[in-house]
Amino acid sequence: MTSAELIAKLKERFGASVRGVSEINPNKVRVEVAPDSVAPVCEALYRDYGARFIITAGIDSRPERGCFDVDHVFSLDPDKTFVIVRASVPPDAPSLDSITPRVPAAYWAERELYDVVGVKAEGHPDPRRLIMPDDWPDDVFPLRKDVKHGDWPSLGEENADASYPWKPAPEGTSTVVVGPFFPVLEEPAQLRLYVDGERVIDCDYRGFYNHRGIEKMGDSALTYNEIPFIAERICGICGFIHSSCYCETAEEAMGIRAPRRARYIRSLMLEVERIHSHLLWLGIAGHIIGFDTVLMQAWRVREPIMWLCEKITGNRKTYGMNLVGGVRRDIPQEIQPELLEVVDRIEKETAAIIDAVVGDTVLKARLSGVGVLPEEKARELAVVGPTVRGSNLPLDARVDHPYAAYDEIPPKVITHPDCDNWARVVVRLEETIESIRWIREALKQMPDGPIMASDIPEEIPPEQWGVFVVEAPRGEAIHYVVTGGDNRPARWRVRAPTYQNLQALPYLIAQETIADVPITLGSMDPCFSCTERTEIVNVRSGESKVLDQQELLRLSREATERMRGR
């Protein structure tokens, strides 16, 4: 079904509710619908036309058009098409019918919508805060345009004791708090497990302790060409994915395209990143189940490619390669034999690891049958990446929505039918091999030419938009850019793959044992942080004290005040 057909069907079904269509190309359309028919339209897309929910972006368009825009982004994977359902909401007391009851995957996205732009999702099953701190004032929405970058609301004392409204523990269960600081958690996030003995009955999640406000920076402080470097820092492991995805999206919005060689270089680095991310993940997964040998050996295998990255880009990680319109550094001819040699070695060693690991019954006993996510549930929760491919659904943005050079060399999509932690391990290991194959292929076909576009327009017109997904090692990262004046976007919406995957966590760990929680968590997401109690030592008096939460809160507020004062 092409987008034209789809829109015809929508128009036929919803009549005048479909108000307008804007289109970049036949594969990317934005449908403006009346606010009261957003929910039915989204449901129709999800249930009847096989669309997959991706993200919701709230845009404060009051300066331009006097309304809030809410864009629900959907993907029609078989047709390589994005459909954005846009509703314009009047500015006073903005609210919109929630689509979560009909499209469960929008669970977090709509909570976030209220948190950042203040558009209430009416009828949302769980309208708690998602992103903003518990003591954040109720009437300040940071992504609205009247909140300037660097502005801070006064955090009144009345909210100082606010705490997150946790789900009450079910009868007969004990609460086990996991996080904010837990050995295997990727970020300071808190998970409350309601357990009966070793068995997890239910859980509740609170994250976003580290919310950095990058989207706000993007639409109010940074220029188009500064954003790639900040986007790269969204994630330490898959930074290049975010900068590539932003650049591709921004290029689309500006109507330019990076030169072919630049796109090959981007894809190459993306695959390199996938290889080292998967190996890193393998090591950490091993560490989580106490198999430190896997950790050490997987990281040993990974190390050569890190050095190679440093050679190519100037750094092991955060390559700093992307700019809107192309890449900064070329991959010189003389590095290519070394690159091939390194990937050959990694392929051999990874194959050896796969060979050893698949026969390891102890390992398999530990991973099989745990964290099961059946196909239909995976589709319902719209999980992405190896998590969804481990549930036997062949979803891969490189094939579904080709970007960079993947339209020329399509990769093979790896799936596994087991739907459990073991399936996710196997998918990742096989994807590593596939990436190596892809790199070899790409090096053979890599064209010569410039690496930076020369047709960048002098002025970027506002109200242009672009949307792209990039297949990160963990799943799809999506960037949605709406251009503004002023050499910066009016809205830059980012969704990391974990955002969608984490929503499946309660489902995955329910009825599992406490012992399986870390590895199930780890099976979809590989960054972990580990930290200690905060302690402040007064150097002069030698006294030390441990901070409790209140004090810590006070100190961090003071620090924020200092930063603002500067």
Next chain:
Amino acid sequence: MIISKLKEAIICFKAGRVTLPYPFKPHDPAENFRGRVTVDAEKCIGCAGCAEVCPSRCIIVTDPSPDKRVIEFFLERCTYCARCAEVCPEDAVTATQEFETATNDTQDMHIKVELFMSTCRRCGRCYEPPTPLDRPMETGMRPPAGGNGNGEG
């Protein structure tokens, strides 16, 4: 199971010992490694191109007096993208190979360059952004033309 354990053991023992006794024997970075940046004050012409492209805004340019320009690098904020080195027309800013930048005193991470400026004979604008996208948007980043030195950054 035994066979796979043996395979695992072979993988392990074949590799030998690969870690380095790090602080005593550091690993040399690659040739074009983007380490901490340095400024060669001799070469700097004070065009402030570096300040304009710096994504983390850690390069501050002030003009305390009409003939004096101060360029300060607050490297504790630096993200090591080396854009400054890339755009510098005179190669005054370069990325070194230095990566061990841990320090107890943030002053160690500051570089201050003071230049006596004279009027340029050519066009008055030594730095042209590589693309239109690199135009700085933040006012106050650079003092207004002919500023009189009260800009605090």
Next chain:
Amino acid sequence: MNVITQALSAIPGALIAVIVLVGLAPLAEGLLRKLKAIVHSRQGPPILQPYLDLAKLLIKEDLAPCANWIWRMAPALCLGGTIVLALFTPIGGKPPFAFSGDLLVFIYLAAIPPIAIILGAFASGNPYAYVGGSREMMVMLSVEPVMSIALLVAAIKAQSLTFAGILERSAAEPSISMGVAGIAFLLALQAQVGKLPFDIPEAEQEIMEGPFIERSGPGLALFKWALHARLMIFTALLVSIFIPWPHVANAGLSLLLTLAKMAVVLALVGVVDVVNPRLRIDQSMAYYARIVVFVAVGALIFAIVGA
């Protein structure tokens, strides 16, 4: 002979036992770490690192989440119980305190350090400590039967529960039942000393060291030391009872020989430790239930029929 004079005359032997089994335990742990490092392809810490760790912990702050004296006593009880256990552990020859207790006493004394760990864990009140304590108990429940049956096979063969009788008999000649029991004991050893794949109670990635989550400083040091010593004690027991050959008359030589055999067993334990992931507690219990049924009971049957 009077008990008091017996006790006094046992003191030199007791000192040797404590020094070898408890004092040298961190060294053994250090060697195991080095072994682990070799398998990991890395440099690894110095062999004396466990001693340094203990020394560091001893001067660190002792944080107490509760003012319960069970909490305060638990580390001393754990290490103290381990020291007593060392007095009943044969290292080649008869254990120094064999005059005052037999194999059953050993089996029950072996429960004191875990009891201290569990009580200390529960006293802290931390949910993770409760989970850890509960797991510790479950590991004990699954391992002790295997270990006890294996040891009882030796006792049945000797028709005596005293160490003197057992050591005398087991050194006499190899037998099928003792061989099978030895294998069962070896399999139980891995969990008994808390090494992978059975370090389930501590499981730092799952429950953050479980029973020790609230421990810091000297309390943690005592627990760690006791765990290191446990490794030595059970290895020594295995070697002395199930692998007593070759028999050496000289006590010093016998001690050295036992230490050498222990090193081999420890290396085996260490290798199994590094090439396995951690099992879940239910899997581990199922595993030991199988050992009990097949290996230990098999040994018992052999012993009953006299093989």
Next chain:
Amino acid sequence: MNAAQLVLAGWGLLICGAAACAVISARRHLVGPLAFLFALGSSVLVAPAALSVLLRDRAAETGALLSLPGVQAALTFRVDQLSALFLLIAALIAPLATLYSIPYMLRLRNQGLLRYYPLFLLFFAGLIGVVCTADWLFFLIFWEFMTICSYFLVIFNKEDRKAARAGLKYVVMTHGATALMLIAVIVTWKTAQPHSFSFAAAKAAMAQLAAARPALLHLLLALWFLGFATKAGVLPLGDWLPDAYPAAPSGASAVFGGMMSKFGIYGILRIFLDMLPASGFSTVWGIVIAVAGASSIFLGTLSALAQDDSKRLMSFHVIGQIGYMLLAIGTGIYLLPVNGLLATLAIMAGLFHLVNNVCYKTLLFFTAGSLEYRAGETNLNLLSGMWTVMPVTGAAALIGSLSIAGVPPFNGFASKWMIYHVTLLGVPGMPLFLLLGILALFVSLVTLASFLKFLGGAFLGPTALNEEQARAGDTPFAMQFPQMFLAALCILFGLAPMTALAGIHRAVGAVLPLAAVPSLSSLVGDSWAGLQLNAFGQQATGVWYPAVVLGALAVGMLIAYWVFRLGAAPRRAVDMWQCGALVDGALARYLVVEPKHEPATAQFESRFQAHGLYSCFKVAFRSVYPSVPLPHTGYPTRFMKIFDVDAWLFGPIVRLGNRVTGALSRTHSGVPQMYLIWQLAGLVVVVVLLALWAG
């Protein structure tokens, strides 16, 4: 005045005490101390008498107090060494339990004490009667008397319908058991020439039956065994026990759990040792008793692990611990014809365990009662951190728990150690006992697990008390003293087992059907500092010197403490580590001094419920738990109902019982004493009718 007369005097004092307490039962503050005085006075009379019998090693007897010439029954008080041992136990527990009851019962403001103290004292009188009579008819009368008194104590809490149900189940099952025994008694009486209920006659009758009609004797033994095993709580016959014991007030629960069950053991000893000659019957019934004991150990203790209510948990342990005694005694009975030395050792081990069990089990029930007294709660899921409030009770619970779990050097270890020795090494030709011994060894760990659960659930863990509540402090001294006393006994018997074994040896010696009873030193050595088992040959096969081990442990702990202080680490109080999150503080909920249980709705967020402990282990052994629903099988539910004994057997009986009592209560005033009288009268009528029929 000989020993038996002294005991009789003590018995009389108890009866008088009951009457006195009944008279002044309205004076709530007086009746408790009065009962205590009578109990103490009785003990002062009974204990020296019993002790003198034991020390002189000679039985004592009063003349016939009451005789029924028509049926050849006579009530005499005869105190032999075995009776003396049980008398000592009763004399120890009676004043302690009464003392403990004083504050405990005062707390129950809306319950009349008339239904407690008189019955309590009468119950003890019944116990003394049971062990002192040498006549089976009066034995049964005292036995029923004891049962009925305990029944009324079980249903003490009138409002509690569950208690009423449990009481009915109890009384139905034990009456059924008594009926079985009654049949056995009558048959024995009929066999005896001349017809007589006296022990001596019964003994002769059994010897005669053994030769002439072995099948009948087996049947009789089975009836006896079923009767006593039901009372002792051997599973599955002891199914009533975990329901009935927790229902009673804690003072009574402690006496039931700590002592009453053991009188079933007394009966078994009387029958299988005193009456039955060492013969092939011993071999068969030794195995039966040992297997019943082992199954009790296994089922009782594993069920205990699954319990979340502390009193219920302990009640299941009563069953498990009885199993240990039966295992030892069964082994001993099996060995009687084979090896007199080992048989003596085994039975001594069983009795030693019984004595130890009285100490720690009573102690543990007391601690559970103290929890109920202070927190108004016995559910381990709702209790937490009570150590902070009641450190003395906590320490007592710790000692009791370590004793019952058999941790050296407490007393439970000493007796278990003996039991293991006998079962593991004693019977080389019969591997069954070896397996039972190993089972017992394993279950000992389960005991440890469940008592760590008790300690961890109730006493340890986070505390949720405000200052005012914390000031209320531990229980009154009257409740603490019995616990301290029993804890001291636990330690004494642990450190110097010979103190108890010397007496037990005499008690066993008096009833053993052996030509020559082996001397104590040939059995366990002659050192008071410990035990040395010589029973298997020339060389010692086991040694246990608790004082040496304790000394070594003390030195070891001192060394450990020295290491601990070596670095002079500073100490600091901190909050519990919850992964850096601030978990909502606990809501104060304890110290509900009101008798009515507050429904505990508020709970700690950060609290780990005791229910969750050992969950995987419990899942693995799910099939043996009565509390876990039956697994789904392919069989029709009608088939599965067979296993639900409550539904098809006790339910109808209880309903019938309810109807009968309802009918009775219509014709009578409903005063409990009336029931008592009626039941006793009914029993006497039945006995007389049967006797007339038979004679």
